[in-house]
Amino acid sequence: MxxxxxxxxxxxxxxxxxxxxxxxxxxxxxxxxxxxxxxxxxxxxxxxxxxxxxxxxxxxxxxxxxxxxxxxxxxxxxxxxxxxxxxxxxxxxxxxxxxxxxxxxxxxxxxxxxxxxxxxxxxxxxxxxxxxxxxxxxxNRRWSLRMSEGRPFVTAKLATSLDYAMAAADGSSQWITSEESRRHAQSLRRRVDAILVGTGTVLADNPRLTAREDDGDDAVRQPLRVAVGLREVPAGAAIRGEDGRFRHVRTRDPREALRVLAAEGAEHVMLEGGPQLLGAFLDAGLVDETWHYLAPMLIPGGRAASARTAAASLSDADRMVLESVERIGPDVLLRSQTLDSPDRGGPASPAPPAQDPTAHEK
Missing domain, CATH: 3.40.140.10 (Cytidine Deaminase, domain 2)
Structure with missing residues (x-):
């Protein structure tokens, strides 16, 4: 050598x-x-x-x-x-x-x-x-782990207030983050193979989950639109669309959902919500990175972005590596990767050297 x-x-x-x-x-x-x-x-x-x-x-x-x-x-x-x-x-x-x-x-x-x-x-x-x-x-530690597990890479996208609320107490959430942030998030939708929401979110919000270009037109390449859960998806739900890109994965098990999507050829999936789905994936150690859009507002008594199993102590917290910080209009986007942990499939990894927080955007 x-x-x-x-x-x-x-x-x-x-x-x-x-x-x-x-x-x-x-x-x-x-x-x-x-x-x-x-x-x-x-x-x-x-x-x-x-x-x-x-x-x-x-x-x-x-x-x-x-x-x-x-x-x-x-x-x-x-x-x-x-x-x-x-x-x-x-x-x-x-x-x-x-x-x-x-x-x-x-x-x-x-x-x-x-x-x-x-x-x-x-x-x-x-x-x-x-x-x-x-x-x-x-x-590339998270990519390597994903390859060894034979599952898609998982990105969780969150849009919250500064106190980590994704909706007010009455459920209203349109819109916490700005139009600039919502437009920016479309860049992730255009890149992934599938977008996942829980069936509860489908029934409550009736999302379309389409990927759009910067001008608002539908992107040529559309990801699979996936509802995860046991409840039925109404025949007229917007998520179904008319292009055959809808899937209903009838399970509450995140690993089973990823197995189904891997069989469909998905290599990168995005979690769009809601709190039950995000909490289940986080508890299972199946979130590889997060895109967290933070809006400069506080929502007293707001609904949390994820429903998690409570951590008994700080040692049970999920450690993240901050990859970049970016100003998007009035909001801030934090991109982070999760660290591997001994009880979730691998040894703890040291943080990489500090990088220019704007490097991803050059």
């Missing part, structure tokens, strides 16, 4: 780029291409499902700069994939670019994607592994 003097600096830059990508069904990956003197020729990161991966993005960036990549060195935070999904194999893109060597931090352990390093070696590239592997693994 041989690394050049500049490799650690360049890999840390690749990790910074990776952290800009969204958590979700795909790992966060960053890539940097450099000449033998350590001068950066191109860089990129994965912007989310369906978009080019970090490696071809860095190659395209170098092409825009007019750089010659023949014999150059790429540093990437995850082993390049070797399969065709929504995009082509990154291993092929690296070979076609004429790069001479590649260093990656962590191996890709997913059966359908691994093998990129071997393919690159067969093509004549010098490939070295393991530089800052722990940092890369920590960045």
């Amino acid at each position: 041989t690394f050049l003097p500049e490799d650690e600096r360049l890999m840390r830059r690749a990790l910074e780029l990776a952290a800009r990508g969204p958590a979700g069904a795909n790992p966060r990956v960053g890539a940097v291409i450099a000449d033998p003197h350590g001068r950066i020729l191109g860089e990129g990161w994965h912007h989310g499902a369906g978009t080019p991966h970090a490696e071809p993005t860095a190659i395209a960036d170098a092409a825009r700069r007019g750089e010659d990549l023949r014999g150059a060195r790429m540093l990437v935070t995850l082993e390049p994939c070797n399969h065709t999904g929504r995009t082509g194999p990154c291993s092929e893109a690296v070979v076609e670019a004429g790069l001479g060597s590649l260093v990656y931090a962590a191996p890709d352990r997913t059966p359908q994607a691994r093998g990129g390093a071997e393919a690159l070696r067969h093509a004549g590239l010098e490939v070295t592994a393991g530089l800052l592997e722990a940092e890369s693994e920590r960045l």
Whole structure:
């Protein structure tokens, strides 16, 4: 295992780029291409499902700069994939670019994607592994856990007052957060494969759960609209729609709901509400990240955003890693990932290094 003097600096830059990508069904990956003197020729990161991966993005960036990549060195935070999904194999893109060597931090352990390093070696590239592997693994710890469990990645979206109320005592909740926050949340709806609500929320609020573009039109790609629970969904409920994208998962067990959705091909699901559904997923340790929109108001006696089993002491609290803080109109969006805990499927993980809170938005 041989690394050049500049490799650690360049890999840390690749990790910074990776952290800009969204958590979700795909790992966060960053890539940097450099000449033998350590001068950066191109860089990129994965912007989310369906978009080019970090490696071809860095190659395209170098092409825009007019750089010659023949014999150059790429540093990437995850082993390049070797399969065709929504995009082509990154291993092929690296070979076609004429790069001479590649260093990656962590191996890709997913059966359908691994093998990129071997393919690159067969093509004549010098490939070295393991530089800052722990940092890369920590960045994608929730993705790795989701892959090992064979379930979708779960994002819980909350919209509350400062005192954590999602509705007033009479149930009114339109609108706690601003129009800007509601429009911003559509970016998450457009990205996920399924949006989940409890049947109680369906009966109380009659939500549509469609994904919309910034101009208010329905997005071309619509997620599954899923009602979870044992109560019947009325024939005329808005969630049913007319496009065949409605599912009623008749269970109160969050793990069973995720098994059903995984069988449907869902890799990333969003919890929209209500408090019973969110509480059940949190109690089961099945929430991987939260998008929490906080509005600058207080609602005395308001309804809590989740119905949880009470924590006996502070040691029973769910610890989170704050990923970013963003001002959305008059509101604030906190994006956090949950830490693994010994009683919920894995060892406790240390928090990653502090990052620029606006990095995800660059």
